Amino acid sequence: MTAPRIAYAGMTHLGVCSAIAAASKGFLTIGFSPDRDLIAALACGQLPVVEPALDDLNRRSSKLIRFSADANELASCDVIYVAPDVPTDAAGTSNLAPIDAMLDVVHAHARADAVVVILSQVTPGFTRSRRRPDRQLYYQVETLIFGRAVERATKPERFIIGCADPSLPLPKPIDTYLKAFNCPILAMRYESAELAKIAINCCLVASVSTSNTLAELCENIGADWSEIVPALRLDRRIGPYAYLSPGLGIAGGNLERDLATVVSLGDSHGTDVGVVRAWQANSRHRCEWALRTLHASVLGNVRDPRLALLGLAYKEDTHSTKNSPALALLAALAPYVMTVFDPVVAPQAEWHPRLHRAADALDACRDADALIIMTPWPEFKELKPRDIAATLRGKIVLDPFVCLDRAACREAGLSHHVLGAPALPST
Amino acid sequence: MLTHQNAEPKAPSRVVVLGPNGFIGRRLVAHFQGQGIPVASMGRDKVDLAAEDAAERLAAELQADDTIVFLSALTPDKGRGIPPFLANLRMAAAVCAAIERQPVGHVVYISSDAVYPFRSGLVNEESCAEPTDLYAAMHIARELMVKQAVKAPVAILRPTLVYGAGDTHNSYGPNRFRRMARDGKITLFGEGEETRDHIFVDDVSALIGLVALHRSAGTLNLATGHSSSFGDLARRVAALFPTKVDVVGTPRQNPVTYRTFDVAALNRAFPQFQFTSLEKGLAAAQRD
Numbered sequence: 001m002t003a004p005r006i007a008y009a010g011m012t013h014l015g016v017c018s019a020i021a022a023a024s025k026g027f028l029t030i031g032f033s034p035d036r037d038l039i040a041a042l043a044c045g046q047l048p049v050v051e052p053a054l055d056d057l058n059r060r061s062s063k064l065i066r067f068s069a070d071a072n073e074l075a076s077c078d079v080i081y082v083a084p085d086v087p088t089d090a091a092g093t094s095n096l097a098p099i100d101a102m103l104d105v106v107h108a109h110a111r112a113d114a115v116v117v118i119l120s121q122v123t124p125g126f127t128r129s130r131r132r133p134d135r136q137l138y139y140q141v142e143t144l145i146f147g148r149a150v151e152r153a154t155k156p157e158r159f160i161i162g163c164a165d166p167s168l169p170l171p172k173p174i175d176t177y178l179k180a181f182n183c184p185i186l187a188m189r190y191e192s193a194e195l196a197k198i199a200i201n202c203c204l205v206a207s208v209s210t211s212n213t214l215a216e217l218c219e220n221i222g223a224d225w226s227e228i229v230p231a232l233r234l235d236r237r238i239g240p241y242a243y244l245s246p247g248l249g250i251a252g253g254n255l256e257r258d259l260a261t262v263v264s265l266g267d268s269h270g271t272d273v274g275v276v277r278a279w280q281a282n283s284r285h286r287c288e289w290a291l292r293t294l295h296a297s298v299l300g301n302v303r304d305p306r307l308a309l310l311g312l313a314y315k316e317d318t319h320s321t322k323n324s325p326a327l328a329l330l331a332a333l334a335p336y337v338m339t340v341f342d343p344v345v346a347p348q349a350e351w352h353p354r355l356h357r358a359a360d361a362l363d364a365c366r367d368a369d370a371l372i373i374m375t376p377w378p379e380f381k382e383l384k385p386r387d388i389a390a391t392l393r394g395k396i397v398l399d400p401f402v403c404l405d406r407a408a409c410r411e412a413g414l415s416h417h418v419l420g421a422p423a424l425p426s427t
Numbered sequence: 428m429l430t431h432q433n434a435e436p437k438a439p440s441r442v443v444v445l446g447p448n449g450f451i452g453r454r455l456v457a458h459f460q461g462q463g464i465p466v467a468s469m470g471r472d473k474v475d476l477a478a479e480d481a482a483e484r485l486a487a488e489l490q491a492d493d494t495i496v497f498l499s500a501l502t503p504d505k506g507r508g509i510p511p512f513l514a515n516l517r518m519a520a521a522v523c524a525a526i527e528r529q530p531v532g533h534v535v536y537i538s539s540d541a542v543y544p545f546r547s548g549l550v551n552e553e554s555c556a557e558p559t560d561l562y563a564a565m566h567i568a569r570e571l572m573v574k575q576a577v578k579a580p581v582a583i584l585r586p587t588l589v590y591g592a593g594d595t596h597n598s599y600g601p602n603r604f605r606r607m608a609r610d611g612k613i614t615l616f617g618e619g620e621e622t623r624d625h626i627f628v629d630d631v632s633a634l635i636g637l638v639a640l641h642r643s644a645g646t647l648n649l650a651t652g653h654s655s656s657f658g659d660l661a662r663r664v665a666a667l668f669p670t671k672v673d674v675v676g677t678p679r680q681n682p683v684t685y686r687t688f689d690v691a692a693l694n695r696a697f698p699q700f701q702f703t704s705l706e707k708g709l710a711a712a713q714r715d
Contacts, residue, residue, distance in 0.1 A: 281553065288691035292652065295694050300701050332695045 003027055004173035007077035009102050010084035011038055011067070013049045013320075014119060014144050018083060020054065021153035023061035025180045030077060031067040034105070042067040050319040050344055051149045074109040078173035081140070082106055083119040088253055092260030096122060103130060115174045121254070123261050124194040127162055136171055138163060139190055141197040147317030158184040162193030201258040202276070205250060207243040209279045212286045215246035215420035225420030226402070246419040248325040248374075248400055249287030256283070256323065290329050290372055290398055293417050297396050298370045305336060308368035308392070310361050311375025312342040319344045326374035327351055339364045343377050362391050369394035376401035385412040428552055429638070429645040429696040432533075432580050436640035439494040439533065441465040445476070445522065446498030450594045451537065451586075451631055455496065458632040459639075467493075477514060482524035489529040494639045496535045497522055497573065503541075503562050504596045512561040519569040523576035533580050533642045535635060536573045538566040540587040540648060545684035552646050552692050570646075580644035584635065587650040587688060590708065591628030592715030599657070601625060601709060604664040608672045613665060617679035619658030624650040624688050627708035637697050650688035651702045663705065667713045 004027065008019035011033035019031040033039055038048060045062075047054060058065070066073075074080055084098040099120050106116055117138045118127055127139040139162030145152050159178050161170065166187045169175070178185050188196070215225040225246055233240045250256055259276050266273030298305050314324035321327055330338065330352045340347045341358040349355065358364035361380060365371055365388055373380055380403040388397065388404070389412035397409065400419045409416035409424060416424040442459050446452045447468035459466045467488065474485045476499055489495070499518055501511040526534065541563040542556040558564040570583050590601035597603050599616070600623070607613045626649055634649050655663075658674070665672035693700070703711070 284553075285549075285551070285689060285691075288689070288694075291691055291694050292689075295652075295690075299694075299698065332698055335699050 004078035004177050005030070005076055006177060007032055007074050007080040008119075009033070009074065009080060009082050009106050010098075010120070011035070011042060011048070012083055012085045013146070013149065014085075014142055015081070015083035016042070016047060016049055017051060017054060017144065017149040017153045018081065018119065018142075019065060020058045020061055021150070022177070023065035024057050024154060027064065027177060027180070029061075029065045030073050031065060032069070032071065032074060033067075034069055034071070036069045039067045039069040049149070050317070051147065052317055053150045057150055057154070071105050071109040074106060074114075075111055077110070077114060079115045079117060079177055080106050080110050081117045081119045083142075086120050086122075086257075088257045088260075092253070092256040092258075093264070094121070094123060094257055094261070096126060099126075100130070107132065107135060115171050117174065121197055121257070122194055124191050124198075124265065127190040127194065128164070131164060138170075138174065139193050141193055141200075143197075143200070146320055147315055154181075156181055156183050158186055160193050160196050161185060161187045162190040163187050164190065198258045198261055201255050202262060204243050205255050205259060205279050208247060208250060209282050211244045211246045211420075212249070212282060216286065216289075218420050219422055222422055224422075245401075247286070248289055248419075249283035249285070250279075253322045256280075287325055287328060289400060289419065290325065290374065291332050293398055293423075294329075294333075294370065294372070297398075297415065297417065297423075298394070299336075302369055302394070305369035306367055306393070307333065307336050307338050308358070308364040308366075308371045309338055309340040310342070310364060310371065310373045310380055311377055312340060312345040312347060313375050313377075316375055316377045321345055324374075329372070329374060330355070339366070339368060342375065343379055362387060365391040367393050370396035370398065372398040373401070373403050376403050380404075385409040385414055385416075388412065389414055428692040429582060429641075429643040429647045431696070432642035432644065433640065436637070437642070438462070438464050439639055439642070440492040441467060441490065441494070442639055443467045443469055443489065443493050443495045443531075444498065445469050445495060446500065449498060449502075450591070450596065451589060451628060451635075452498050453593065454591070454628050454632045455498070455635055458629075458636050462636065464639075476518040476521050478521075481518075481521035482528065485521065485525035486528035489525060489531055491530060491532065493531040494533040494535065494642070495522075495526070495531055496537065496635060496639070498537045500537075500565075500569075502596055504598065507560050507562045509561065512565050515565045516568060516572075519572045523572050526577055531577075531579060533582075533639065534573060534577045535582045535584060535638055536570060537635070538570050538583055538585045539563070540585050540650065540686075540688075542567050542570075542585060543686075545686060548685045549687050549689055550648065550650075551689040552648055580642055582638045582643045583646040584638065585646070585648045586631050587624040587626055587648065587686075589628050589631055590625050590712060592712045594628070601660060601664055601712065604661050605713065608664055608668050611670065612673045612675060613661040615657055615661055615674065615676050616681070617683065618676040619656055619661055619674075620683045622654040622656050622685045622687065624652070624654045624686065625660065625705060625708075626651055627703040627711070629711075630703050630708075634693075634697065634700065637700065641696075643696065647693060647696060648688055648690070649693070650690055652688055652690035652693075653705070654685070654687045655705060660705075663709055664713075667709060 006022045006027045007030040008015040009032045023029040084102045087095045115136045141160035218225045229244045232238045262276050263273050312326045337354045339356045339358045341364040385408040395415045397414045398417045402418045447456045448470045544557045594602040604613050661674045
């Protein structure tokens with residue numbers, strides 16, 4: 001057969017990155033959204049997401065990809081991915097209504113022989129409940145990582161495909177499309193695939209929570225987690241790519257959503273999910289690391305301090321601030337003058353009543369009593385501790401992700417507080 | 428966690444302190460008076476909460492805009508048995524009945540960190556309150572009684588070990604150590620390895636004051652976030668005396684338990700609050 005035509009319905013972070021990746025593999029691709037303004041921007045090359053290498057890949061694939069707000073164009077496609085955003089509430093519970101809405105649009109316009117694939121994350125049981133007798137419906141696990149979306153979309157480790165009956169071969173169009181990525185294709189029951197995504201995230205959370213717990217212990221007993229990590233990576237049962245970097249709890253929203261799903265499923269089926277609740281509690285505890293450290297080092301003993309904050313995005317290389325620890329910290333520091341800088345995210349007045357935007361990282365440090373680096377953007381790693389020491393009024397630097405060189409901070413006389421190791425005292 | 432009904436602090440029209448003559452109550456009344464806030468001290472001389480007509484008498488004293496700080500309780504030094512347990516519940520029943528007759532604007536109930544078991548070393552407001560004796564069960568029951576009876580915002584405050592001058596209790600900790608030190612010897616359980624959070628009484632008063640000003644609702648632990656061992660504490664107290672004070676251990680009878688508070692919720696509720704350091708607090712208690 002000729003190469004199948006691919007469509008992605010929902011120009012979300014996931015949909016945009018996946019559609020551009022499809023075109024980059026040589027497939028004619030349509031990026032569909034009913035949002036005409038969004039489509040107009042995409043047609044001009046203005047992408048709604050920030051991802052390394054995405055703009056370049058979009059330019060190189062522009063002959064094969066077209067963005068459209070016309071649902072009728074879906075009729076020309078052989079494989080249609082449904083990829084709207086799934087909002088979550090404060091408890092991490094998903095609202096799946098946008099998927100149903102987009103499925104209705106797709107089913108109304110797609111050919112009867114088109115393969116429809118739900119790509120947005122759903123709770124186990126969702127896909128089977130949406131089957132229609134006259135349609136071919138599949139579920140594919142998305143493995144988007146903010147900040148690494150292009151790499152994940154173009155070089156996936158494997159595809160996990162949920163099927164009504166995994167003993168049957170995949171339809172030719174989707175089989176051809178997936179094989180173009182040269183990675184294993186794992187077909188399984190809908191429910192297994194839906195839970196596989198959650199299982200992956202639970203394993204990641206287990207690693208992160210273990211790291212966060214032991215990193216906190218390191219801070220208190222004189223050990224250094226960064227010295228321990230290489231030993232763990234060389235253990236085959238743990239592995240070189242394990243999530244062992246300590247963080248400020250679990251941010252971003254997706255992992256929290258999966259934990260909430262497991263707790264809900266476990267409770268409703270009488271399964272012991274105490275360990276998952278412990279991960280959630282540990283995340284809430286570690287999310288407050290910066291606030292606790294600030295109170296212990298600055299706020300408890302300096303009257304009306306000025307604070308410098310670098311980084312607002314929930315992690316580097318993304319514009320997303322969803323569940324950002326930086327914003328959670330800002331909300332707890334309302335009485336203080338804050339000067340902030342982020343390379344991508346513009347500070348918003350509703351985040352803090354005394355917020356000032358700095359021109360750059362060092363500008364933010366000027367006359368501040370303490371510096372807090374909440375997002376490990378690459379450019380923050382270029383900062384010289386001696387320049388910070390010369391600009392900062394105080395000596396306190398909270399650098400949870402260790403952007404700055406520890407030895408250089410010591411030489412510059414800074415009191416350097418990091419995750420996973422005791423603070424360096426100021427000199 | 429607490430939510431503030433008043434984002435900006437606003438003095439209540441009047442604060443009614445139930446239990447104004449106890450260790451915390453006396454300092455709290457002085458704190459409000461120092462801020463120019465009218466205080467009605469409702470001691471046993473005015474309304475005996477154990478009396479049959481307590482609810483009626485208290486209701487007659489209350490006004491619609493009042494903030495009530497409910498401190499009255501028979502403390503553990505009066506016993507942890509069934510009689511003080513029931514007496515404490517009757518007092519709470521009277522207070523609740525009074526508020527049902529005459530609703531008020533805000534209620535602050537002073538509970539205790541005794542509601543948490545020592546099984547979990549790190550405690551925050553989400554920790555399971557799981558009473559292990561009748562004193563702790565009494566506080567949990569009173570928390571529920573107040574929350575059920577009061578329609579206005581309710582703040583439940585759970586102070587950890589409170590120390591300072593004028594403490595009439597003799598529980599294990601700084602106050603008892605000071606009394607022991609006067610005789611030249613502080614005796615510890617084991618070697619005093621247990622760690623606890625000790626909060627200065629004036630900090631407790633100031634925090635209750637902030638809760639009243641913000642008309643806060645919810646549950647908050649009153650703790651500093653810093654724990655010390657009883658051994659360390661005893662040596663600090665001993666060092667405050669001009670004469671030599673021996674700190675001696677005894678054979679350990681019970682397993683060592685630890686407690687540390689995660690005070691992030693307090694930091695969020697009152698970002699500018701600065702605690703009195705143990706060093707300064709002990710010295711102040713000694714001076715007074």
